[in-house]
Amino acid sequence: MKTTRRPATLDDVARAAGVSRSTASRVIAGNGFASPIARERVHTAADRLGYVPNAAARALVRGAGVRLLVAVAGASAAVLDDGYVDQVVSSTAQVCARYGLGVAVEWVPLDEPDRLTRLTDDHGVAGLLLVNTTDVLLGLVPGRLRGRTVSIGIGSTTVPSVDIDNGGGTAAIVRHLYAAGRRRIAMVTGPRWLSCANRSVEAYRGLLRDAGLPAREVLGDFTATRGRAAAREVLRRWPDTDAIVGISDATALGVIGALRAEGVQVPGDVAVTGFDDIPLASATALTTASHPVRRIATAAATMVLEQRPEPGSTVFPSALVLRESA
Amino acid sequence: MKTTRRPATLDDVARAAGVSRSTASRVIAGNGFASPIARERVHTAADRLGYVPNAAARALVRGAGVRLLVAVAGASAAVLDDGYVDQVVSSTAQVCARYGLGVAVEWVPLDEPDRLTRLTDDHGVAGLLLVNTTDVLLGLVPGRLRGRTVSIGIGSTTVPSVDIDNGGGTAAIVRHLYAAGRRRIAMVTGPRWLSCANRSVEAYRGLLRDAGLPAREVLGDFTATRGRAAAREVLRRWPDTDAIVGISDATALGVIGALRAEGVQVPGDVAVTGFDDIPLASATALTTASHPVRRIATAAATMVLEQRPEPGSTVFPSALVLRESA
DNA sequence: GATTGTGGTGGCAGCGCTCCCAGGTGTGTG
DNA sequence: CACACACCTGGGAGCGCTGCCACCACAATC
Structure with a gap:
């Protein structure tokens, strides 16, 4: 057992493997030439010593950041x-x-x-x-x-970017509402400066236009508070609305709260949908579209760390999640 | 404007300030002697050059980690x-x-x-x-x-540790149940190996003992799934139970689900409480105890980074959050 | 005037690593 | 047999920073 708690360095590995530090570095970093024998011995030595490269030293010399x-x-x-x-x-x-x-x-x-x-x-x-x-x-x-x-x-x-298919998810939602007989469909949108929110809005507009229906849009901001206010505005401007598409689950939950407070039945009078499928959505039986945030973030982080981001957009699909609110 | 994108180094700062690198280092790192004049000039130069210390180099030489x-x-x-x-x-x-x-x-x-x-x-x-x-x-x-x-x-x-006052929060909950007339109070606990869970259990036991009431414990694991099963076990073993204390909000939500499925009224027949006050808790009107995770984590991280953790435990209070489930 | 501080300073080694370069040793071509 | 051209290797510089050490000036003390 090692008594010194000093972690193993590349020098230790090289010495144990009987090669130079340069060769050890080449093997560990994986660039440059190295004979199979050297490779083998370095890896064995590294494993035995429990070698972990010093991120700070590596970053320093590579000018890479940490x-x-x-x-x-x-x-x-x-x-x-x-x-x-x-x-x-x-x-x-x-x-x-x-x-x-x-x-x-x-x-x-x-x-x-x-x-x-x-x-x-x-x-x-x-x-x-x-x-x-x-x-x-x-x-x-x-x-x-x-x-x-x-x-x-x-x-x-x-x-390069990694995205959820907001357009596809929203389209699936709007199609579902249409198939269920809803014809006076309103939407609580996201802030205009966010293009991912706009993709949802455009999908909504496109489908309604194709169906010959007018769009009914109220500005939202992803929050439940704003969703509540937006729902009241929808009711005031278009009292015959029979469905409200929320830009997010939080928005939709706010919308539902406001509607019920006004005595409007959900989904009886007005169907409501969200986006994201947060845990709260399943607990409150909200119809929504999935948003695999963890997978998206993992993919994005991996691209950055592997230093080869795929140009353009990598888009993850969003699946319709049917529950009782619509 | 600097045309080279090379970030400023300590050498650049020292040169601009007309002092040696050592002096600049002393001023920037803030340890060791330095005349007010030198201090002033180094700081000015650093500001002007937009100097940011290289974390990797610093960590490397200090052996500090990154x-x-x-x-x-x-x-x-x-x-x-x-x-x-x-x-x-x-x-x-x-x-x-x-x-x-x-x-x-x-x-x-x-x-x-x-x-x-x-x-x-x-x-x-x-x-x-x-x-x-x-x-x-x-x-x-x-x-x-x-x-x-x-x-x-x-x-x-x-x-050293940073904690939520599980004992205090649970005690507040149990006292509230008792004050509301509940006398046959069961608890769905956490895994035995987790001492924070045990603090809750002990508070529960202590209060019941003081009141001359028997404890009714079923093992849980913080999840809603286990909470569901545990609720059924409580009902089977002690059918006259009139309150169930959950070790977490997720547990409590599972308990409520199982109870309602069995036709038991909440809170009419059985009051249910959680712990953590997650967003879902307010949406489902769950009575619970607050758990300021962000503040706790921030305090813990600060201690580590400042390298002076307070010995022993730093305990954050947990407040009773009254809602409809109890 | 010689000694002891005391605040302030610059020189320099070296943290662990990568990568360039000079120098091997082998295999194929003129 | 000389030459080129692989593949492979070790030496060594140096990334940006800190901290030790030697040094200097100046004031206070003997």
């Missing part, structure tokens, strides 16, 4: 205290663990995009994950991080 | 995909961001505690946050990380 930054755009710092962001960060931290890296989260105020520049000037940043980002922010990604940046939810030509 | 490890003990890797762990990791990542560090999460299987040793042998680990840990695990924390380790939820003499 942590992945999750930058979340939003109106206030409160966006960070959110179940969605929690899942993104936590999944990312699981992936990072396998690479000897860590994750940090920071908020980028919508009205102060330069904050991103300051955050990425730190050469400790090995990669960038953009959440709820905007075109402005996308343009601010420094060259150093090009090829090490992935956006979640918002695509662009310069930065 | 990320905080959140180690979660549990039966399966699925413990990581959990809202509670998400919040801990995400809050920690917020704190870490301020220190130029990152977070990684790893699962430590209950039947393979040695995994922790392998994880902490990595000298990239700057600090350790133990979640749902056990005495065995607490004993496995290496000397190198002593003083840089905090446990969340489980205390010990060797490792």
